[in-house]
Amino acid sequence: MVSLIIVGVILFWGAFPLPWTTAFTPLSSTGSLTHREITQMAILRKTAEVCRDIATAEGQQFTLVIDNRLTVSAVRKACSSSVLSELRFYGAILGIYLSNAAIDAVFVLSAKHHVDNEAFREGRSLITQGVASVKFSMQQGSYICARVTLGGVCHTLQDFYSHSNWVEMGNTVPFRNLTRPDLPLNNLAGPDTQTCRNCIGQNCGENILPEILLQKKLTSGYFSLFFSTKPAGKCSHGGSSDRTSTREPVGGINKDEISSSHGSYHYRAADLAINATMELLEDIRLAAGNLAFLGLMGLSRTSLLAFVIDTTGSMSNDIEVAKRVSFNIIDSRRGTPNEPSEYILVPFNDPGFGPLIRTESTDIFKERIRSLSASSGGDFSEMCLSGLLLALAGAPPFSDIFVFTDAPAKDSELQNTIEAMIESTRSRVTFMLTKPFSSRRKRGVLESQRILSRAMSQPEVQLYRDLAHVSGGQAIEVTKSTLSQATTVITDGSTSAMATVLQVMRSPAKAENFSFVLDSSLSNVTLYITGVSPIFTLYSPTGVSQSGSETDGPLGSIQTVGNLWRVKLNSDVQTGDWSISINATSYYSIKVIGQSSVDFLFHFLEQSERGDLTPKDNRPLIGENSTLFLSVTGEDSVTLTDVFLAEVSGSDTVNGTITAVGGTDFLVYLQKIPEGAFVVQMKGLLSNSSSPDRFQRQSPTQFRGSRVAIKVQSNGIVEPGNPFSLSFTLATNAAGGNYTIQARTDRNFNVSVPGSLTLDEGGSAQGTLTLIAPSDTESGSDVTLTITAVDPGSTDSNYVTLRLAVMAEVTDFTRPVCQVVKIKADCPVVCSSASWELYANLTDGNGTGIAKVFINIGNGSLSTSQVMSENGTNVTVAFYNASCCSPEVQVVAVDEVGNVGTCFTSIKRISDNNTIAIPTTNTIFSRCYFVSVSMYLLLCNLIVFFVW
Numbered sequence: 050m051v052s053l054i055i056v057g058v059i060l061f062w063g064a065f066p067l068p069w070t071t072a073f074t075p076l077s078s079t080g081s082l083t084h085r086e087i088t089q090m091a092i093l094r095k096t097a098e099v100c101r102d103i104a105t106a107e108g109q110q111f112t113l114v115i116d117n118r119l120t121v122s123a124v125r126k127a128c129s130s131s132v133l134s135e136l137r138f139y140g141a142i143l144g145i146y147l148s149n150a151a152i153d154a155v156f157v158l159s160a161k162h163h164v165d166n167e168a169f170r171e172g173r174s175l176i177t178q179g180v181a182s183v184k185f186s187m188q189q190g191s192y193i194c195a196r197v198t199l200g201g202v203c204h205t206l207q208d209f210y211s212h213s214n215w216v217e218m219g220n221t222v223p224f225r226n227l228t229r230p231d232l233p234l235n236n237l238a239g240p241d242t243q244t245c246r247n248c249i250g251q252n253c254g255e256n257i258l259p260e261i262l263l264q265k266k267l268t269s270g271y272f273s274l275f276f277s278t279k280p281a282g283k284c285s286h287g288g289s290s291d292r293t294s295t296r297e298p299v300g301g302i303n304k305d306e307i308s309s310s311h312g313s314y315h316y317r318a319a320d321l322a323i324n325a326t327m328e329l330l331e332d333i334r335l336a337a338g339n340l341a342f343l344g345l346m347g348l349s350r351t352s353l354l355a356f357v358i359d360t361t362g363s364m365s366n367d368i369e370v371a372k373r374v375s376f377n378i379i380d381s382r383r384g385t386p387n388e389p390s391e392y393i394l395v396p397f398n399d400p401g402f403g404p405l406i407r408t409e410s411t412d413i414f415k416e417r418i419r420s421l422s423a424s425s426g427g428d429f430s431e432m433c434l435s436g437l438l439l440a441l442a443g444a445p446p447f448s449d450i451f452v453f454t455d456a457p458a459k460d461s462e463l464q465n466t467i468e469a470m471i472e473s474t475r476s477r478v479t480f481m482l483t484k485p486f487s488s489r490r491k492r493g494v495l496e497s498q499r500i501l502s503r504a505m506s507q508p509e510v511q512l513y514r515d516l517a518h519v520s521g522g523q524a525i526e527v528t529k530s531t532l533s534q535a536t537t538v539i540t541d542g543s544t545s546a547m548a549t550v551l552q553v554m555r556s557p558a559k560a561e562n563f564s565f566v567l568d569s570s571l572s573n574v575t576l577y578i579t580g581v582s583p584i585f586t587l588y589s590p591t592g593v594s595q596s597g598s599e600t601d602g603p604l605g606s607i608q609t610v611g612n613l614w615r616v617k618l619n620s621d622v623q624t625g626d627w628s629i630s631i632n633a634t635s636y637y638s639i640k641v642i643g644q645s646s647v648d649f650l651f652h653f654l655e656q657s658e659r660g661d662l663t664p665k666d667n668r669p670l671i672g673e674n675s676t677l678f679l680s681v682t683g684e685d686s687v688t689l690t691d692v693f694l695a696e697v698s699g700s701d702t703v704n705g706t707i708t709a710v711g712g713t714d715f716l717v718y719l720q721k722i723p724e725g726a727f728v729v730q731m732k733g734l735l736s737n738s739s740s741p742d743r744f745q746r747q748s749p750t751q752f753r754g755s756r757v758a759i760k761v762q763s764n765g766i767v768e769p770g771n772p773f774s775l776s777f778t779l780a781t782n783a784a785g786g787n788y789t790i791q792a793r794t795d796r797n798f799n800v801s802v803p804g805s806l807t808l809d810e811g812g813s814a815q816g817t818l819t820l821i822a823p824s825d826t827e828s829g830s831d832v833t834l835t836i837t838a839v840d841p842g843s844t845d846s847n848y849v850t851l852r853l854a855v856m857a858e859v860t861d862f863t864r865p866v867c868q869v870v871k872i873k874a875d876c877p878v879v880c881s882s883a884s885w886e887l888y889a890n891l892t893d894g895n896g897t898g899i900a901k902v903f904i905n906i907g908n909g910s911l912s913t914s915q916v917m918s919e920n921g922t923n924v925t926v927a928f929y930n931a932s933c934c935s936p937e938v939q940v941v942a943v944d945e946v947g948n949v950g951t952c953f954t955s956i957k958r959i960s961d962n963n964t965i966a967i968p969t970t971n972t973i974f975s976r977c978y979f980v981s982v983s984m985y986l987l988l989c990n991l992i993v994f995f996v997w
C-alpha cells in the first residue's frame with residue numbers, strides 16, 4: 050500500500066523510493082500500525098493501568114477509559130494532577146520507540162532481531178536477555194539505558210507476530226513461551242520441513258501449507274536483501290526488498306502493513322503485538338515495582354537538581370556562598386510540587402573531579418554539600434568540564450545543571466565532548482561565575498595565591514558562555530555578594546514544565562528587534578537578558594512598552610544580578626505578538642520562558658538500508674537534506690504551521706515541509722542542513738481554545754550539522770573485567786584528511802582507540818575501540834561512552850554517544866514459586882463486617898533466592914516469615930489478611946535477578962451486584978503465573994543511532 054504519508058513524501062521528495070519494509074514499519078505508515086504506534090499504545094495502556102492501580106489502592110477515583118484511543122496527554126493528566134512536564138513522559142516513550150525503530154537500521158541483516166528465518170530460539174534469547182538487563186538497569190536507576198534496551202526487545206517481540214505464522218494458526222492470545230526461557234519451544238517446523246507453496250499470482254492468501262497450520266507447526270519467513278537462496282520449501286518474508294520471495298515457493302507471509310503479502314492479518318498481528326508488549330511491561334513492572342515503572346516512563350516526580358561545584362582553594366569564600374545558595378534552593382522547594390525527586394552533586398578540583406554523588410534524600414544531599422571544603426588546586430585552571438561531563442552523563446535528559454566556579458577550565462579540550470553530550474541529553478547548563486573579570490586579590494593573602502587567583506580572560510569566560518548558550522542555559526557573572534540573589538534564577542529554571550518561547554544570542558552585539566508570540570497556555574512568563582550594559586525595551590501586543598531601566602513598569606518587574614536582567618511579566622499576560630528591541634556594548638542574550646505543558650520534542654531521522662526512516666542521534670550532514678520527527682506535548686491535537694531551523698549567528702532560516710503522522714506527531718522534511726549552529730523553532734495553533742490561539746516554541750538546545758559522520762556497529766556485552774570491542778566507521782562528504790578521534794567514558798574506564806583516522810575526499814575509514822570495565826563493576830551499572838571525531842582544521846566535529854550496560858553473567862533462570870496452602874474465607878453478605886486470610890509458601894528452588902514479596906492486587910495486609918523446609922530449602926511463608934470487601938489478591942515474589950513469580954486468588958463469586966463475597970472454598974480458584982528470565986550479561990545497547 051502506498052500510504053498517504055508516502056504520497057505526501059513523494060510529492061515533496063520527488064523520487065523517494067517506496068518503502069520496502071521488512072518489519073512493522075518503524076515510524077510512519079498511514080493505514081497500517083507501526084512499531085511506534087504499537088509500542089506507544091502498549092506503554093500508554095500499561096502505564097494507565099499502573100496509575101489506576103495506584104489510585105485505587107489510595108482510594109482515589111480513576112475515570113480514564115483504558116483502550117487503544119489513549120493519548121500521551123490524557124494518560125499524563127490521569128497519572129499526575131500537578132503541572133508536571135509532559136516532556137519527560139513523551140521523551141521516555143520516544144526514547145523507547147526510537148530505539149525500537151533503530152533496530153531496523155543497526156541490525157538490518159540480523160535474522161534473530163526480526164525473528165526471520167525461523168530464528169525463534171535466538172529471538173527469544175534476545176528478548177529474555179534484554180528484559181533481564183532492563184530490570185537490572187532499573188534497579189540501578191539507569192532509566193535511559195533501560196529504555197534503550199526495552200525498545201530493542203519490543204522490536205523483536207513485535208516482529209514475531211508479523212513474521213511468523215502464529216496469527217495464521219488462529220491464535221488469539223500472545224505466545225507466552227517467547228518471553229519465558231523456562232518453557233519449551235515445541236512444534237517448531239524443523240529445518241527440513243516444508244512450510245509454504247507458491248502464491249497464486251499476487252494472491253498469497255493460502256500459501257502456508259495446510260498441514261503446517263493443522264499441526265500447528267511454528268515457522269517464519271526467510272528474508273534477504275541480497276540473495277535469493279533459502280532452504281527448500283520454506284516460506285519467505287515477501288515484498289520487493291526480499292530476494293528470497295522470488296524463488297519457489299514464491300511470495301511471502303509477512304503482515305508488516307496492510308499491503309503486505311499477508312496484509313489481511315495485519316491488524317490482528319498488530320493487536321497481538323500490543324498485548325504481548327503489555328505482558329512484557331507487566332513482568333517488568335512486577336519485578337521493579339510501580340514507582341520504578343513510572344520512573345522508567347518518565348512519570349515519577351521529575352525534577353532533578355544537579356550542582357557541579359569547584360572546590361579549589363580560590364573558592365574558599367565562594368564555596369560557603371555556593372553552599373548557602375544550594376541550601377536555600379533545597380529548603381525553598383521542600384514539600385512543594387517542585388521538590389526534586391533526585392539530587393546530583395559533582396565536586397571538582399585540580400587534578401581531581403567527582404565522584405558523582407546521587408541521592409533522593411534531601412538530608413544526605415545537604416550533608417554532602419556541607420562536607421565540601423575548598424582546598425588545593427595547583428594552578429589557576431581547574432577540571433571544570435570533566436566534572437560537568439560526569440553530571441551530564443549521570444542526569445536524566447532535560448535536566449538542569451548548575452556549575453559554580455571562579456576559574457577557567459583546564460580541560461577545555463573536552464568542549465566537543467560536552468557539546469555532544471548537551472545535544473544528546475538536551476540538558477541545560479547554567480554557569481555561576483564568581484567575579485570573572487575583577488582581581489580577586491584579598492588582604493592578607495599570600496603573594497603566590499594572589500597570582501593564582503587572577504581574573505578570567507574574555508576567551509576563558511566565553512567558553513562557559515558558549516557552552517551555556519548551546520544548552521539553553523546562561524553564564525551568570527556574579528560577585529560573592531550577589532551570588533545568593535542569583536538563586537531566583539535557579540529556582541525559576543528548575544520548576545518543571547518550563548517551555549522556551551525564544552532564545553537568541555548576539556556576540557558581538559548588534560541592535561536588533563525580536564518578536565515572539567505568547568499563548569494562553571503560558572503562565573509565569575519570564576525574560577532573561579544577559580549582556581554588558583544592555584539597553585532594551587519590551588512591547589506588548591497592544592503597544593504598551595517598558596524599558597529595561599524601569600524596575601516596576603506596566604508590563605512587569607525587573608531584577609538585576611550581575612550581568613543578568615530578569616523580567617517577570619505581570620500575571621495577566623496578554624496573548625499575541627510581543628517584541629523586544631535591544632542593543633548592548635559587547636554581547637547580549639535573550640531568553641523568554643514560561644510555564645506550560647505545551648512543548649515539543651524532535652529527533653533527526655535518516656533513511657535506513659531497508660528504505661525506512663529510522664532515528665539518528667548525532668549531527669546530520671551539512672548541506673544535505675534531512676527529516677525531523679517532531680512531537681508536540683501537552684495537547685491532544687494541534688496544528689503546526691511552521692517548523693524551521695534558525696541560524697544562531699544570523700537570521701537565515703531553513704523552512705521545513707510538515708506532514709502530520711497522527712496524534713501530535715509530525716515529519717518535517719528539511720531541504721538542507723545549514724553550515725553553522727541552529728535552533729529548531731515551531732509555530733502553530735492550539736486547538737482546545739475557542740479562538741485561534743497561536744503559539745511558538747523553540748529548542749533551548751542548539752544543534753549543528755557536520756561534514757563527517759560516525760556510525761558504530763555495537764553488538765556486544767560489557768562484561769566486568771573483559772575487553773569490550775566495537776568497530777566504527779567514519780565517513781565524510783568533504784575534503785578529507787586526518788581526523789582526530791577521542792573516546793571517553795563518564796566512569797573513567799580504560800578506553801583505547803586510534804588517535805586519528807585518515808579519510809580521502811568523500812571517503813570513509815574503519816576504526817576499532819576497546820573498553821574495559823573494572824572487574825568489580827556492579828551489574829546493571831551503565832557507562833556512557835562518547836566518541837568524537839574532529840576534522841583536520843578543528844572546525845568541524847561529530848560524535849556518537851552510547852549508553853552501555855555492564856553486567857556479569859546471570860545463570861539463574863528459575864522463577865520463584867508461589868503456592869497457596871490455606872485460605873480461610875467466611876464472608877457474610879455484608880462484606881465490611883468480616884475479613885478473610887490466606888497463607889502461601891514462596892520458594893525459589895535453586896535460584897538466587899527471593900529478594901522481595903509484595904501485594905500487587907488487593908488492599909489487605911501482608912506479613913512474611915522465613916522457615917526451613919524439611920528438605921532444607923528456604924521457604925518464605927506469606928500471610929495475607931484482608932477485608933471481605935477486597936476479595937482478590939495477587940502475591941508477587943521477585944528473586945535477586947528479577948525473575949517474577951505470582952499467585953492470584955479470588956474469593957469472589959460473580960453475583961448480581963458484584964459486592965457480595967460468598968464463603969466457600971469451591972469458589973476459590975488460584976492460578977500462578979511465572980515469568981522467568983534467562984540471562985547473560987548484556988549490552989544495554991546504544992542510545993544513539995548512527996549516521997550514514
Ligand SMILES: *[C@@H]1O[C@H](CO)[C@@H](O)[C@H](O)[C@H]1NC(C)=O
Pocket residue numbers: 061062063064673674
Ligand atoms: C536527499 O539527499 C539524498 C542524498 O544526497 C538524495 O539522494 C535525495 O534525492 C534527496 N532527496 C530529495 C527529496 O531531494
Ligand SMILES: *[C@@H]1O[C@H](CO)[C@@H](O)[C@H](O)[C@H]1NC(C)=O
Pocket residue numbers: 226232233234235236267
Ligand atoms: C509452550 O509451553 C507449554 C508449557 O507451558 C507447552 O505445553 C507448549 O507446547 C509450548 N508451546 C509451544 C508452541 O512450544
Ligand SMILES: *[C@@H]1O[C@H](CO)[C@@H](O)[C@H](O)[C@H]1NC(C)=O
Pocket residue numbers: 221222223317320321324
Ligand atoms: C488484547 O487485550 C485487550 C484488553 O486486554 C483485549 O480486549 C483484546 O481482545 C486483546 N486482543 C488480542 C488480539 O488478544
Ligand SMILES: *[C@@H]1O[C@H](CO)[C@@H](O)[C@H](O)[C@H]1NC(C)=O
Pocket residue numbers: 572573644
Ligand atoms: C508562578 O510562580 C510562582 C513562584 O514563583 C508560583 O507560586 C506560582 O504557583 C506559579 N504560577 C503558576 C500558574 O504556576
Ligand SMILES: *[C@@H]1O[C@H](CO)[C@@H](O)[C@H](O)[C@H]1NC(C)=O
Pocket residue numbers: 558559560632633634635
Ligand atoms: C549598539 O551598540 C553599539 C555598541 O555600543 C553601538 O556601536 C551601536 O551604534 C549601537 N546601535 C544602535 C542602533 O544604537
